[in-house]
Each structure stands twice: as structure tokens, then as C-alpha cells.
Amino acid sequence: MKVMFIYLLLVSIAYIFAVIFFMFVYLVIRKMLRNRRARKKVAYYFYIYPKVIEHIKVDGNPRLFEIRKHWKREVVANVLLEAVSTFKGREEIRRINLLCDDIGLTDELEEKVRDKRWWVAAEATRMAGRLKLERLTPVLLENISSNHYDLWTSSARALSHMQHYRSLIQFLFENEDKLQRWSIIRIIDMLKNLSEDDVEYVIGKLKDVSPFLxxxxxxxxxxxxxxxxxxxxxxxxxxxxxxxxxxxxxxIASLEMTTRPEKIISFLESESWLERLNAILVIKSCHLKTGMKGIVPLLSDNQWWIRYRAAETLYSLGSSGIEKLKETRMIHEDRYAREMAERILYNHSN
Amino acid sequence: MLADIFHVFNYFIFLYVIIVDGFYLLLFLLSFKQVKEYLKQSPYSEIKEFSLSNLTTPISILVPAYNEEKTIVHSVYSLLQINYPEYEIIIINDGSKDGTMEELQREFSLSELPIYALRKQIDTHPVRKMYRSTKYPSLIVIDKENGGKADSLNAGINFSSYPYFCSVDADSMLEPDSLIKAMKPMFEGGENVVACGGIIRVVNGCTVENGYLKKVRLPKNKYAISQVIEYLRSFLMGRIGLNSLNNLLIISGAFGIFRKREVLEVGGYSVSTVGEDMELIVNLQKHLYKQKSDAKVLFVPDPVCWTEVPEDFRNLSRQRTRWQVGLLQTMITHKDTLFNPQYKSMGLLAMPYFLFVELLGPTIELLGLIFVTFGLFFDLVNIPFAVLFFTFTLLFGVFLSVSAILLEEYSFRKYEKVSDLLKLLLYSILENFWYRQLNAIFKTWGFVRYFKKDTGWGVQRRKGFNVDQTSKSSFNQH
Known part of the structure; x- marks a missing residue:
């Protein structure tokens, strides 16, 4: 028995020793190779950066960027990703897209976007979206219906980068029952700067969708x-x-205008604190001085946020609002109202 | 008779080592898998999108500070530069006796605020004054009477305005994207994440400029380098492995994010333990089990918090014995969960792991060493077997440390230089011949401290961050 134990231990020690030795060698060699490649990439980045930027700003010779090596293409792709956050013009984006075609990046990304490994497809999708590669739009539209959360969210994000909002809106209208609420909210968050056509389309469909949407x-x-x-x-x-x-x-608060001030002011007396709060926000953003009378009693509301927003709004309504706050600070019977008025006046005095 | 007892104990040690090492191996494999999954996701997750979105939940950062004059200013600057749409920083000065409050006053132009009507949701020691920085309006400083770290955090919770809070140690620095990376599971998981922790790394040896980490290098001090390896092992292997089993029982006090609602439901941080970080997570997990909630406590390996670690024997021993006392207090407080099927994997796996491996492991290892030496002296030991077994345990220790370095190199590669890697590999061997045993002694001493009822925090001396002097002028211009 003891001999067997000793034999087992010896074998285990030999194995562990061999594994450790292999890991040591592997780690050191890997690190050296990686650092060498990183240095090469940095050198190439500084070499290619001005050429790429020049090409984007002024039409250049595409042959300059005939790139066969994969690592060089990676560097140029990174330069282009940096460039798209600066160059927003239509002509510049067209040149970036042409450059992507010339160096074979578009083909490579198209292949990857179709890849069965979701993480490869998602990464390629992200790049395609940021580089605004319109040629890949049909594949992205296919991927938006993928079952994999990470893939369809990155496809949605890419489409929003390319401002294909209509596709996203249609996708939401058609798939609301299949999507989790949180996912819907994520997509909605991507819809910024809707065009006039998109707005018209949404208004037209609004009555036919669920209250949530x-x-x-x-x-x-x-x-x-x-x-x-x-x-x-x-x-x-x-x-x-x-x-x-x-x-x-x-x-309405975001639009900063209203045609129904009386209706807005009536919400200040609502039983729901959310309605009271948002009515205050509308009064502030639309600068509705007629709402001041209804706001003053809310300084002693039982909700902290209402007291806070009411006081902030009074302050924003100019000298008469500030006077109301000063009065509240001095003589209001409610301690919370006095303290909130004090706090807002103090905040603005600094 | 003596020989029989000795043999039984030997077999026990043998079995114990095999089981524990097997479990560590399992944790390593699970961690490897989880890191691989995480790396698949990270390239395309748009951190920038979250940092610009209106949907990103605002958060309060709570920084308890007690005698932190050497590090507090850099910590605050690092927090002010965080990439997050809406947050407030609440520094809680816990009755410091050094110049912490003066440093804050001088650097951030604090202006006293009236202590406004406060919803005191958790009882704390009295708050003396409250300040807001006139330079940085999101910075609030609370000056309170000394009540300990947990009490300070509770005071911070009372003053916080947002639904989530992040606890950060005053001797630590967050990377600019750490908060958004740690909050990402909350956005994606919606209601299902109540707490989330990130990785803690060692800042000693690194260069700090304007609250930013300028250069990541290994420290020169042998205690600190050994802790670099220990932290890698503990976070990249232990936490990630336990996280993949959904059995996380600790989120480091140096950096953790919590949903305020649940923390208030469990009564905030416990002031009766020195291990308030673990105590809170165990309380939260128990609460979730009792509520039959499917909410989780998560660990994310990428958000980084850099912290200063002790560089000498005395401070290290204080810290480690305190951690052991905290762990022991938590295990005793929650003994009802041990092997209790009501708490599922927490009761049947995580708590026993913390009891037999984390709490008792170092002491059992130390006893094993003493017994073997004793056995050799009285000729009770089969010498070839003892030598081989000792070699096996040491080699396995080296294997675990190198595996942690492998995980680091495979994933985040914070140390860029080949010389740093070689140093780490060298220390992964050396630490098994002194640091491991030293830690075992400290942890065993923790039991003595507990039974002597010496359960205070003790004095922790700070060295301060390694500041790039060339940056000092620009630092002052902020």
C-alpha cells in the first residue's frame, strides 16, 4: 500500500513538475512574441496613421493601402475606427468605406459577421456598425433576429450607428412579444435623432401598439x-x-413647449407623485409662470424629490419664484419645506 | 498508541490536502472557462454607450476614511475622473486623528452645508458636519465621530441619494471605466443583480499621476510581490471560480457595488464584526434565499481597483489576523447555514468551503508541518513518503500560483514587461517557502486574537501612492 502511495506521489510530482516547466516556458515565450508584435504594430501605426488620415481628407491612391498581412489590416482598421469618431461628413465616410473595400476589410468583416461563432460575428458587427459599412446592412438585418442576445444587440447597435432607425422600429413593432422588456428599453435607447420620416412613421403606428411600447x-x-x-x-x-x-x-418637458398649460397645471394636484413630479418638470422646462401658484404647496409634499424639484423650479422661474422660496424659508410652518427652500437657496448662492 | 494517533492524523492531513487541492484545481478550470467567456464578450461591449446613456443608473460612491492623509487626495482625484454619467462621491471621515480632514479641505475647497432633513435609515455614530466641494459639486464630505468602517459606510448610505452605491477604500484607486464595467451586469441583468464586485490589484510599485495610474510595474518589496501573486490567485481563481458556481460569499470591501434596497433590508453593514464586507454578502445571500429571490451576487474580473498593500511584517500580520478574525466572526454568526439544505449550494458548498479551506486550512497546514517535524524527530514517519508528500504540496502550490499568472497573461496582462513576468514566476516558487507559512501563522494567530477578544481594527500604517513628481504641478492646477 505504502509503495503504491509513494509510486503515485512520484508520478504526480513528475507530472506537476513537467506542467509547471511547460507553463513557465510557454508564458515567457508568449510574452516575448506578444511584446515584439505589439512594438511592430505601434511602429506601423505611426507610419500608416498620417497616410490614412490624408486619404480620408483628400482622395488618394487606393493602392497605397493594398495590405496583405492580417496584423497590418488590424492596425489600419483601428486607425479607421478612430477616424470615424472624428470624420462625420458623407464624403469622408464614403472614402473610409472605399478604403475598407480596398484593403479587404469589408470582405473580411462580411465573412465574420456570418460566422457561426457568435462572439466573432458580434465583434465584426460592432466594427461594421462603427465604420458604417452599408454593404453589410442586409446581413445585420438578418442577425437582428438571432436568438443570441449578444449578437442581436450588437446588430441593433450597429444599425443604429448607421441610422437605420426604421429597421429597428419595425423590428420592435413586429417582435415586441418575443423580446424581454429590458431588451426593448435597450433598443429604444439607441433611437436618437429620429428623422422627420421616422417620427411620422412612429406617430402613425403609435395607436396600434401595446401601452408599454x-x-x-x-x-x-x-x-x-x-x-x-x-x-x-x-x-x-x-x-x-x-x-x-x-x-x-x-x-412634453423634453420638447419644452405645450399648447395645454391648464391641463399640465392640473396635474400638480394629482394623487400620483409621479404625475406631480413630471408636471413640475414641464412647468420648469416650458417656463410656465402661471404654474407657480400650484407649485408653492408642493414644497411641503411628503416626497423628497417633489419638494426638491418644486424648489428648483421656483428658483428657475425668476425673481418672483426666488421671493416665494425666501418667504418659505422664513415662515413656512412645515420644517421640511423650510429646509428644502434653505438648501436650494444655499446651493445657488455658491 | 502515540504512533496510532500520529498515523490517523497523517491520513487525515493526506486526505485533506488531496480534497482541497482537487477543489482548487476545479476552481482553476471553472475560472479559466469563465474568463474565456468574459473575454469573448468584452471586445464589442460598448462601454461608451453606457457611459452616455440616460438609462445608466446613477450611483453614490462611498469612501470611508480613517487616518488616510497620505492617500486620500489621490483616491478622490481618481474617483473624480471616473467615466460615468451621473454619480456623487461621499467621503466619510470617521473621526480621523491625522490630517485627513485638513487635506480634503485644502485640496477640494470644502464649504459647510446645513445637514438637511435626512432619512436616517441606519443608526450610526453622530455626524458632526457635512461639506460640499466648491470645485467639484459632486463631492460631499461627512465628518463624523469615530465608529469604525462599517459605521462610516452606514452613515454614507444614509446620506446617499442614488439607488446603488459603491464602496471604495480610501487607500484605493479605481480605473476610469471600472464603475461602468462593474455596473454593466446590473444594466443587462435588470432586477437580477444585487451586488457586484471587481478585481483588486496591488498599486505598490505603480506610478500614479493626477489620480491616474500612469505606469503599472511590480513592486520591489518582497511582501508586496508575494501579495500580487496572492491577489491574482484569490481573485482570478477563487472569486471567479466561486462566482461560476453562483456561490460568492465575499466582495472585497475595497471595491463593491450594491443595490441600496436590499442592503437596507438586511440592516446595512454589521458594526459588530471586523469583516463587514463578507458579513454583508452572507447576510444578503441569506436574505435572497429566504425571499426565494433569483437575484445574484456577481464578480466581474475586469473592473479594476488598485489598492495599497502592507510592505512589512507588522502591518501584514495585523491585516491578516484581522481578516481571519472577521472570517471567524462571520462563520460563527452564520453557523446556522452550514450544511443547511435550506440555503442550497451556499449551505452545502460555499460555507463549508470557507470553513474548512479558508478558515481552518492554514492552521491545518501549519499543524501538519509541525506533526511531520515531530514525527521525523521521533522516527514515526516514513521519510521517503514524507519528503515526497511535502514536495507534492509545495509543487502544487507553485502550480496554483503559476496557473493564476497564466490566467492573468491569458486575459488582462496588466504587467507588460517580460522582466515583470519573470519576477512573478520566480516569486510564485519562492513564496511557497516562506510567505505561505507566514500567512498560516498569521491566520492561526487570528484564532488567538479572537479568543482573547482582541477584535479591533488596529493601526494600519500607509506608505502612500508612488506619485510621479513631474505631475505635481498640474495636479495642483485642477
Whole structure:
């Protein structure tokens, strides 16, 4: 028995020793090779950077960038990714796309976007989106229906980079029941700067979708500052669904204009603190001085955020609002109202 | 008779080592798999998108500070440069006796605030004053009476405005993207993540400029280098491995993110232990089990917090005995969870692991060494067997350390120089001949401290960050 134990231990020691030795050698050689390659990449980056930038700014000779080595293509791709965050013009983007075609990057990314390994496809999708490679749009539209969360979210993000908002909106309308709420919110967050056509399309469809999606689109219309949507959004102030009313108030606050001030002011007396809060926000953003009278009692509201926003709004309404705050600080019967007025006046005195 | 007892103990040690080493091997394999998965995701996850999004949840950063005059300013600057859309920094000066408060006053132009109507959700020691920086409005300083780290964090929670908070040690620095990377699981997981921790790395030896980490290098001090390897082993292997089993029972106090709602539900940080970080996570996990919630505590390997580690025997011994006392207090407080099927894998796997491996392991190892020496002296030991077994355990220790370095090189590669890698590899061998045993002694001493009821924090001396002097002028211009 003891002999067997000793034999087993000897074998184990020999194995572990061999494994450690192999790991040592592997780690050191890998590190040396990696550092050598990194140095080469840095040198090439500094060499190629001005040429690429020059090419983007002024039409150049594409042959300059005939690149066969994969690592060199990686460096140029990185330069291009940096460039797209600076060069936003249509002509410059066209040249970036041409350059991608010339060095074979578009083909490489197209192949990768179709790859079955989701992480390869997702990474290629991210690059395609940032480089605005329109040629890959059909594949991205296919991938948006992928079952893999990471792949479809990166496809959605890429499409939003390329401002294909309509595709995303259609995707949401058609797949709402299949998507998790959080995923829908993520996509909605990508929809910024909707075009006039997109706004019109959303307004046209708004009545046919679920209240959840309605609320989100109302909010996004507000954030996109789509003034054409003001009247349809204001119609939702009469909705039976409290959440929709709140979203409509929030959107109006973002649009900074309203045609129904009395309706907005009536929300200051709502039983829902969310409605009261968002009505205050609208009064502030639309500078509705007629709302001041309704705001003063909210300085002693039982919700901290309401007291805070009410005091902030009074301050923003100019000298008469500030006077109300000073008065509250001195003589209001409620301690919380006095302290909030004090706090806001103090904050603005610095 | 003596020989029989000796043999039984030997067999026990033998079995114990085999089981524990087997478990470590399993953790390594699980960690490798999880790191691989994480690396697949990281290239295309758009951190920038989260940092610009209105949907990104605002967060309060809580920094308890007690006698931190040497590091506090750099820590605050590193926090001010965090890439996050909306956050507030709350420094809680826990009755420091050094110049911590004066340093903050001088550097950040603090202006006293009226202590506004506060929802005191957790009882704490009295708060003396509250300040806001006139240079950086998101920076708030609370000056309170000394009550310990847990009490300070509780005070910070009372003053925090946002639904999530992040606890950061005052001798630590976050990388600019750390917060957003650590919060990412919360955005993606929605309601399912209650707490999330990141990796802690050793800042000793690195160069800091304007609150930024300018150069990552290995420290020169032997205690600090050994801790670099220990931290890699502990975080890249231990935490990631336990995380993949959904059995995380600790998020380091130096850097952890929590959802305030659940923390308030469990009563905040416990002030009766010196291991408040583990105590909170165990409390949270128990709470989640009782609520039958599917929410999780997660560990993400990429968000980095750099922290200063002790560089001498005295400070290291204080820190390690304190950690051991904290662990022991938590194990005793939550003994009801041990082998309790009601707590599923936490009761049947994680708690026993912490008891037999983390708490008792070092002491059992030390006893094993003493017994073998004793056996050799009285000729009770089969010498070839003892030598081989000792060699096996040492080699396995080296294997685990090298595996942690392998994980690091495979994933994040913070140390760029080949010379640093060689140094790490060399120390991964050397530490098995002194640091490991030293740690075992400190941890065993932790039991003595506990039974002597010496369970205070003790004095921890800071050396301060290695600041690039050329940057000092620009630092002052902020």
C-alpha cells in the first residue's frame, strides 16, 4: 500500500513538475512574441496613421493601402475606427468605406459577421456598425433576429450607428412579444435623432401598439425633440393609463413647449407623485409662470424629490419664484419645506 | 498508541490536502472557462454607450476614511475622473486623528452645508458636519465621530441619494471605466443583480499621476510581490471560480457595488464584526434565499481597483489576523447555514468551503508541518513518503500560483514587461517557502486574537501612492 502511495506521489510530482516547466516556458515565450508584435504594430501605426488620415481628407491612391498581412489590416482598421469618431461628413465616410473595400476589410468583416461563432460575428458587427459599412446592412438585418442576445444587440447597435432607425422600429413593432422588456428599453435607447420620416412613421403606428411600447415611443419622441409630435403626445395626457400620462408629461418637458398649460397645471394636484413630479418638470422646462401658484404647496409634499424639484423650479422661474422660496424659508410652518427652500437657496448662492 | 494517533492524523492531513487541492484545481478550470467567456464578450461591449446613456443608473460612491492623509487626495482625484454619467462621491471621515480632514479641505475647497432633513435609515455614530466641494459639486464630505468602517459606510448610505452605491477604500484607486464595467451586469441583468464586485490589484510599485495610474510595474518589496501573486490567485481563481458556481460569499470591501434596497433590508453593514464586507454578502445571500429571490451576487474580473498593500511584517500580520478574525466572526454568526439544505449550494458548498479551506486550512497546514517535524524527530514517519508528500504540496502550490499568472497573461496582462513576468514566476516558487507559512501563522494567530477578544481594527500604517513628481504641478492646477 505504502509503495503504491509513494509510486503515485512520484508520478504526480513528475507530472506537476513537467506542467509547471511547460507553463513557465510557454508564458515567457508568449510574452516575448506578444511584446515584439505589439512594438511592430505601434511602429506601423505611426507610419500608416498620417497616410490614412490624408486619404480620408483628400482622395488618394487606393493602392497605397493594398495590405496583405492580417496584423497590418488590424492596425489600419483601428486607425479607421478612430477616424470615424472624428470624420462625420458623407464624403469622408464614403472614402473610409472605399478604403475598407480596398484593403479587404469589408470582405473580411462580411465573412465574420456570418460566422457561426457568435462572439466573432458580434465583434465584426460592432466594427461594421462603427465604420458604417452599408454593404453589410442586409446581413445585420438578418442577425437582428438571432436568438443570441449578444449578437442581436450588437446588430441593433450597429444599425443604429448607421441610422437605420426604421429597421429597428419595425423590428420592435413586429417582435415586441418575443423580446424581454429590458431588451426593448435597450433598443429604444439607441433611437436618437429620429428623422422627420421616422417620427411620422412612429406617430402613425403609435395607436396600434401595446401601452408599454407606446410609453417608450412617446418618451423617445420627446428626447428626439420631435416638435411635430407635440399635439399627438398631448392627446395622451387624457389617457386612462397613468404610466402613459407620465411619459407624455416627460416628453412634453423634453420638447419644452405645450399648447395645454391648464391641463399640465392640473396635474400638480394629482394623487400620483409621479404625475406631480413630471408636471413640475414641464412647468420648469416650458417656463410656465402661471404654474407657480400650484407649485408653492408642493414644497411641503411628503416626497423628497417633489419638494426638491418644486424648489428648483421656483428658483428657475425668476425673481418672483426666488421671493416665494425666501418667504418659505422664513415662515413656512412645515420644517421640511423650510429646509428644502434653505438648501436650494444655499446651493445657488455658491 | 502515540504512533496510532500520529498515523490517523497523517491520513487525515493526506486526505485533506488531496480534497482541497482537487477543489482548487476545479476552481482553476471553472475560472479559466469563465474568463474565456468574459473575454469573448468584452471586445464589442460598448462601454461608451453606457457611459452616455440616460438609462445608466446613477450611483453614490462611498469612501470611508480613517487616518488616510497620505492617500486620500489621490483616491478622490481618481474617483473624480471616473467615466460615468451621473454619480456623487461621499467621503466619510470617521473621526480621523491625522490630517485627513485638513487635506480634503485644502485640496477640494470644502464649504459647510446645513445637514438637511435626512432619512436616517441606519443608526450610526453622530455626524458632526457635512461639506460640499466648491470645485467639484459632486463631492460631499461627512465628518463624523469615530465608529469604525462599517459605521462610516452606514452613515454614507444614509446620506446617499442614488439607488446603488459603491464602496471604495480610501487607500484605493479605481480605473476610469471600472464603475461602468462593474455596473454593466446590473444594466443587462435588470432586477437580477444585487451586488457586484471587481478585481483588486496591488498599486505598490505603480506610478500614479493626477489620480491616474500612469505606469503599472511590480513592486520591489518582497511582501508586496508575494501579495500580487496572492491577489491574482484569490481573485482570478477563487472569486471567479466561486462566482461560476453562483456561490460568492465575499466582495472585497475595497471595491463593491450594491443595490441600496436590499442592503437596507438586511440592516446595512454589521458594526459588530471586523469583516463587514463578507458579513454583508452572507447576510444578503441569506436574505435572497429566504425571499426565494433569483437575484445574484456577481464578480466581474475586469473592473479594476488598485489598492495599497502592507510592505512589512507588522502591518501584514495585523491585516491578516484581522481578516481571519472577521472570517471567524462571520462563520460563527452564520453557523446556522452550514450544511443547511435550506440555503442550497451556499449551505452545502460555499460555507463549508470557507470553513474548512479558508478558515481552518492554514492552521491545518501549519499543524501538519509541525506533526511531520515531530514525527521525523521521533522516527514515526516514513521519510521517503514524507519528503515526497511535502514536495507534492509545495509543487502544487507553485502550480496554483503559476496557473493564476497564466490566467492573468491569458486575459488582462496588466504587467507588460517580460522582466515583470519573470519576477512573478520566480516569486510564485519562492513564496511557497516562506510567505505561505507566514500567512498560516498569521491566520492561526487570528484564532488567538479572537479568543482573547482582541477584535479591533488596529493601526494600519500607509506608505502612500508612488506619485510621479513631474505631475505635481498640474495636479495642483485642477
Amino acid at each position: 407606446q410609453g417608450l415611443f412617446i418618451e423617445i419622441l420627446g428626447k428626439s425633440r420631435a416638435h411635430a409630435a407635440l399635439i399627438p403626445i398631448e392627446d395622451y395626457l387624457d389617457s386612462d393609463d397613468m404610466e402613459i400620462r407620465v411619459k407624455a408629461l416627460r416628453a
